Amino acid sequence: MAPAASVAVENLNPKVLKCEYAVRGEIAIHAQRLQQQLQTQPGSLPFDQILFCNIGNPQSLGQQPVTFFREVLALCDHPCLLEKEETKSLFSADAISRAKQILATIPGRATGAYSHSQGIEGLRDAIAAGITSRDGFPANADDIFITDGASPGVHMMMQLLIRNEKDGILCPIPQYPLYSASIALHGGALVPYYLDEKTGWGLEISDLKKQLEDARSKGIDVRALVVINPGNPTGQVLAEDNQYDIVKFCKNEGLVLLADEVYQENIYADNKKFNSFKKIARSMGYGEDDLPLVSFQSVSKGYYGECGKRGGYMEITGFSAPVREQIYKVASVNLCSNITGQILASLVMNPPKVGDESYASYKAEKDAILQSLARRAKALEDAFNKLEGISCNKAEGAMYLFPQIHLPQKAIEAAKAAKKAPDAFYALRLLESTGIVVVSGSGFGQVPGTWHIRCTILPQEDKIPAVITRFKAFHEVFMAEYRD
Amino acid sequence: MAPAASVAVENLNPKVLKCEYAVRGEIAIHAQRLQQQLQTQPGSLPFDQILFCNIGNPQSLGQQPVTFFREVLALCDHPCLLEKEETKSLFSADAISRAKQILATIPGRATGAYSHSQGIEGLRDAIAAGITSRDGFPANADDIFITDGASPGVHMMMQLLIRNEKDGILCPIPQYPLYSASIALHGGALVPYYLDEKTGWGLEISDLKKQLEDARSKGIDVRALVVINPGNPTGQVLAEDNQYDIVKFCKNEGLVLLADEVYQENIYADNKKFNSFKKIARSMGYGEDDLPLVSFQSVSKGYYGECGKRGGYMEITGFSAPVREQIYKVASVNLCSNITGQILASLVMNPPKVGDESYASYKAEKDAILQSLARRAKALEDAFNKLEGISCNKAEGAMYLFPQIHLPQKAIEAAKAAKKAPDAFYALRLLESTGIVVVSGSGFGQVPGTWHIRCTILPQEDKIPAVITRFKAFHEVFMAEYRD
Numbered sequence: 001m002a003p004a005a006s007v008a009v010e011n012l013n014p015k016v017l018k019c020e021y022a023v024r025g026e027i028a029i030h031a032q033r034l035q036q037q038l039q040t041q042p043g044s045l046p047f048d049q050i051l052f053c054n055i056g057n058p059q060s061l062g063q064q065p066v067t068f069f070r071e072v073l074a075l076c077d078h079p080c081l082l083e084k085e086e087t088k089s090l091f092s093a094d095a096i097s098r099a100k101q102i103l104a105t106i107p108g109r110a111t112g113a114y115s116h117s118q119g120i121e122g123l124r125d126a127i128a129a130g131i132t133s134r135d136g137f138p139a140n141a142d143d144i145f146i147t148d149g150a151s152p153g154v155h156m157m158m159q160l161l162i163r164n165e166k167d168g169i170l171c172p173i174p175q176y177p178l179y180s181a182s183i184a185l186h187g188g189a190l191v192p193y194y195l196d197e198k199t200g201w202g203l204e205i206s207d208l209k210k211q212l213e214d215a216r217s218k219g220i221d222v223r224a225l226v227v228i229n230p231g232n233p234t235g236q237v238l239a240e241d242n243q244y245d246i247v248k249f250c251k252n253e254g255l256v257l258l259a260d261e262v263y264q265e266n267i268y269a270d271n272k273k274f275n276s277f278k279k280i281a282r283s284m285g286y287g288e289d290d291l292p293l294v295s296f297q298s299v300s301k302g303y304y305g306e307c308g309k310r311g312g313y314m315e316i317t318g319f320s321a322p323v324r325e326q327i328y329k330v331a332s333v334n335l336c337s338n339i340t341g342q343i344l345a346s347l348v349m350n351p352p353k354v355g356d357e358s359y360a361s362y363k364a365e366k367d368a369i370l371q372s373l374a375r376r377a378k379a380l381e382d383a384f385n386k387l388e389g390i391s392c393n394k395a396e397g398a399m400y401l402f403p404q405i406h407l408p409q410k411a412i413e414a415a416k417a418a419k420k421a422p423d424a425f426y427a428l429r430l431l432e433s434t435g436i437v438v439v440s441g442s443g444f445g446q447v448p449g450t451w452h453i454r455c456t457i458l459p460q461e462d463k464i465p466a467v468i469t470r471f472k473a474f475h476e477v478f479m480a481e482y483r484d
Numbered sequence: 485m486a487p488a489a490s491v492a493v494e495n496l497n498p499k500v501l502k503c504e505y506a507v508r509g510e511i512a513i514h515a516q517r518l519q520q521q522l523q524t525q526p527g528s529l530p531f532d533q534i535l536f537c538n539i540g541n542p543q544s545l546g547q548q549p550v551t552f553f554r555e556v557l558a559l560c561d562h563p564c565l566l567e568k569e570e571t572k573s574l575f576s577a578d579a580i581s582r583a584k585q586i587l588a589t590i591p592g593r594a595t596g597a598y599s600h601s602q603g604i605e606g607l608r609d610a611i612a613a614g615i616t617s618r619d620g621f622p623a624n625a626d627d628i629f630i631t632d633g634a635s636p637g638v639h640m641m642m643q644l645l646i647r648n649e650k651d652g653i654l655c656p657i658p659q660y661p662l663y664s665a666s667i668a669l670h671g672g673a674l675v676p677y678y679l680d681e682k683t684g685w686g687l688e689i690s691d692l693k694k695q696l697e698d699a700r701s702k703g704i705d706v707r708a709l710v711v712i713n714p715g716n717p718t719g720q721v722l723a724e725d726n727q728y729d730i731v732k733f734c735k736n737e738g739l740v741l742l743a744d745e746v747y748q749e750n751i752y753a754d755n756k757k758f759n760s761f762k763k764i765a766r767s768m769g770y771g772e773d774d775l776p777l778v779s780f781q782s783v784s785k786g787y788y789g790e791c792g793k794r795g796g797y798m799e800i801t802g803f804s805a806p807v808r809e810q811i812y813k814v815a816s817v818n819l820c821s822n823i824t825g826q827i828l829a830s831l832v833m834n835p836p837k838v839g840d841e842s843y844a845s846y847k848a849e850k851d852a853i854l855q856s857l858a859r860r861a862k863a864l865e866d867a868f869n870k871l872e873g874i875s876c877n878k879a880e881g882a883m884y885l886f887p888q889i890h891l892p893q894k895a896i897e898a899a900k901a902a903k904k905a906p907d908a909f910y911a912l913r914l915l916e917s918t919g920i921v922v923v924s925g926s927g928f929g930q931v932p933g934t935w936h937i938r939c940t941i942l943p944q945e946d947k948i949p950a951v952i953t954r955f956k957a958f959h960e961v962f963m964a965e966y967r968d
Contacts, residue, residue: 007740009804012645012647013670016813019813060591060597065595074565078558086573108544112792151818159499159500185814306596310821310823326500330669333503334635338793
């Protein structure tokens with residue numbers, strides 16, 4: 001055997017080769033290169049900075065962390081501080097008491113020890129209490145698996161449910177490509193259902209049913225339904241009635257409901273409200289025996305935006321004890337998630353309350369972030385809708401707009417000549433002309449023949465006018481060049 | 485379809501069902517239950533505390549974190565502190581300057597942002613510099629993938645290399661069960677090679693060769709060799725000559741060398757020294773084209789023992805650009821590892837130096853931990869070797885002893901009647917009599933017909949006499965009961 005022959009790329013796991021992950025794909029890598037070029041050769045590009053609108057990463061764009069959360073983290077990282085007099089003038093009183101309370105729940109106050117594989121019990125208690133108060137229905141610490149962000153939880157469930165390429169997972173199209181990537185890595189079949197752009201990315205039960213039956217007729221054993229609410233990349237917030245129907249559908253069809261609820265705090269539409277699927281199921285009278293349900297939450301999103309801390313949890317209900325043992329076993333092979341992320345997950349589900357010293361400043365920080373996000377979403381939506389050939393639904397929630405771009409035939413042909421999907425061609429031209437990074441709709445899936453981009457609402461508010469101006473200028477030139 | 489039928493345990497992924505992970509398996513779960521019982525019903529068991537010797541988790545047993553590392557983490561978690569006058573009296577000057585230096589390498593000083601999927605470039609530079617200074621051969625930040633501990637890196641490589649059940653990975657027996665678990669989860673074949681207990685857990689190239697040929701003759705495509713150095717659970721430190729032979733073997737046979745080097749700082753034998761496999765390969769004149777090599781390191785081990793922080797890295801050399809792109813893609817699906825762990829990984833590879841304000845206290849903390857671990861290893865080894873039917877090799881490194889227990893036939897039969905492996909039966913009796921938790925050898929693999937336990941050297945030094953006394957008393961009673 002020739003040396004190193006074993007690692008030729010064609011000899012790698014074909015599931016890995018097949019997997020795609022657009023959010024950090026070609027365009028993001030190209031943007032990194034351009035950013036380096038701006039540093040090493042200033043003035044060599046038609047713009048002076050890269051504007052990252054491709055990924056839900058608020059703090060990379062200047063959003064400041066919530067002070068209270070970071071005070072508690074610092075104190076838990078270096079508990080000696082709690083014994084020093086100076087600490088009282090550097091930290092708020094409730095951050096100090098919260099850190100003490102958290103440390104008291106950690107055996108030996110050891111924030112550097114592996115924890116229980118589901119996460120520290122006291123922190124899971126806090127998370128369960130937060131869910132209970134959010135939903136008005138009880139939650140149980142035994143049902144919580146604290147994870148390094150939502151992604152590892154999603155992988156864990158895919159790993160459990162997918163046996164082979166005949167096992168299917170119903171996923172929305174457009175979808176967050178974590179799902180398509182994870183299904184590909186685990187060798188299953190993505191069974192698509194389409195969100196209806198015309199009704200504000202509505203989720204039609206009739207389409208779900210049709211896709212399920214179609215997949216079953218092809219011999220696919222459909223095991224679970226993924227619902228992302230609020231939607232990514234589509235930004236819609238499901239109506240309560242729609243959620244009832246989804247829960248009923250899962251119960252009737254024997255599907256696991258995988259509820260991606262990481263944007264639960266990001267609601268911008270006055271007439272919309274986040275309802276967890278667990279709350280919906282319980283309010284329908286459905287209990288443990290009716291519906292296997294997993295809810296994913298993350299510290300990366302919301303007003304907290306603590307992506308780099310890699311914290312999150314999944315709440316698992318409706319699974320039998322032997323299945324739960326298998327989930328626990330898989331979690332235990334990675335020992336536990338990081339303790340900083342665990343602490344943060346407990347904090348976002350149990351933030352300062354009225355009467356706490358930090359409450360006023362915490363509330364002010366939270367409101368400022370969420371109100372600003374709502375304004376940014378509206379400004380971008382309005383700007384997109386004013387451009388020729390672009391139509392954009394409202395971002396009711398989450399952190400994204402997903403405008404449709406009606407590309408002229410000439411642009412589609414130019415893309416074809418360049419061996420790119422038309423929307424990827426458009427996104428690449430946008431990047432190269434303006435420094436604005438978006439992800440093309442083909443990375444998320446879309447109705448064939450339609451073209452979209454996903455643009456985050458995350459650039460700081462003072463940069464939004466520049467994004468709009470540059471985008472508009474680019475789009476007009478692009479359309480002038482390719483108009484049929 | 486009956487509701488919830490899709491999640492009957494027998495319908496889960498058979499790879500998951502097959503996977504075993506003894507370190508957090510039955511005995512660990514039983515120990516957790518007993519610990520709860522001690523809390524709720526004190527006095528109900530023949531011991532007053534559980535002594536966890538089952539897992540390499542130093543801080544859970546009272547080891548204190550290194551002060552300098554935690555100072556830097558706290559400052560990076562809450563950078564506002566750097567602007568306050570009081571901070572100077574609470575933190576060492578070099579922790580303050582290091583935190584500033586780290587924050588300066590993070591775009592926007594944003595410790596709450598997702599980073600590059602390989603980790604923050606400035607931190608990878610620090611890690612590469614640490615490797616260069618350790619080995620005397622250059623290391624490159626582009627080759628570093630910072631990970632949430634070593635385990636996710638191992639999974640990533642298994643995921644890349646294993647296509648199906650005909651792909652084999654050579655693993656030592658005994659081995660750390662992360663490897664068997666990961667190979668099972670990815671559906672590959674574990675190709676065992678035996679470490680020779682008689683020569684202090686020696687790694688014989690002749691056995692490697694024999695097992696490789698045997699596997700190939702069965703149609704297994706052997707893709708990689710796992711070497712754990714210092715050894716887990718076996719505690720041996722490989723001799724330099726042996727490492728040369730291993731590198732040559734991998735080159736000649738076209739195998740990827742997966743080098744688990746997480747115990748690189750844990751060396752207790754005066755005549756032994758840690759050499760990285762990369763240093764060995766480079767000193768043989770082997771470069772990028774000769775050998776695909778992955779080195780795993782973790783912040784969980786060493787004198788730092790920061791298991792809960794989930795930090796680590798893999799250094800990847802000898803892979804082609806297209807293969808590296810695939811590794812990057814898989815890393816990017818999980819976005820990035822946690823930033824606290826990333827910072828810590830850079831700190832352990834670049835600790836305080838002579839002349840830094842913290843150096844003396846850092847050095848004192850480090851030496852005290854490592855010297856105490858060496859004394860604990862010796863005390864336990866001596867104690868084991870004094871007991872009837874127990875023989876125990878020296879722990880030259882790592883954190884474990886793996887004594888062989890020559891169980892009487894009557895005990896083996898009693899185990900059989902209880903449907904347990906004989907060493908699991910012994911370990912369970914030990915736990916129930918003394919509260920001491922060890923892992924049975926069958927969880928790691930062993931020569932058929934031999935029986936072992938893995939016992940960490942991690943209980944604090946003042947508890948070691950109690951461990952020894954209780955163990956001795958138990959063992960004498962056990963042998964009296966079952967002696968043939």
